[in-house]
Amino acid sequence: MEHRLPLEFYLQDVLVVAPSLLGQKLVCRHSSGFLTTYTISETEAYRGTEDKACHASKGMTARTKVMFAQGGVLYMYLIYGMYWMMNVVTGARDVPQAVLIRGLREVSGPGRLTKALGLNGSFNGEDLLHSERIWIEGTGREAAFTTHPRIGIDYAGEVWKNKPWRYLLKQDGK
């Protein structure tokens, strides 16, 4: 029984979607057909052309055009020539926003989690509502979380660097 998050969820503003993804289930189908479920524990919001830390701040390019699509698809991006970053596009069409999935309860680190799940450039533009190999299921619960400044964006300037748009799942008993 599947309970994929609906399109309406992804059409909300990235500042709503990013914290709401915490605690939700990321489901991945292994090449053998086996399903693995992970719990999202850390996210970051990248919001529009005015956000200097967002790749879309320099306008639409071949790489960033998927961020301009309607919410509910993946934006995959290679960083430092070695690590794929997994992002969930949010908002309406032509509104470039995305949530960087920085960590899972089972795997820490954005580069390590994509490696663990076998995600790469072939997943760019993947539709989370219809894909047979990856999707996100809702738990129906809202998770408690804490906010922090985003990581690795010193080039974005003081204003954008200090936005509390990094969200961590508040762990039980911690």
Added chain:
DNA sequence: AACACGATTTCG
């Protein structure tokens, strides 16, 4: 066609 650099990780 050449160049500079990054939403990271790992090792010393």
Added chain:
DNA sequence: GAAATCGTGTTT
């Protein structure tokens, strides 16, 4: 603290 490593955007 620094290297690894390559696609992308910018400059020539």
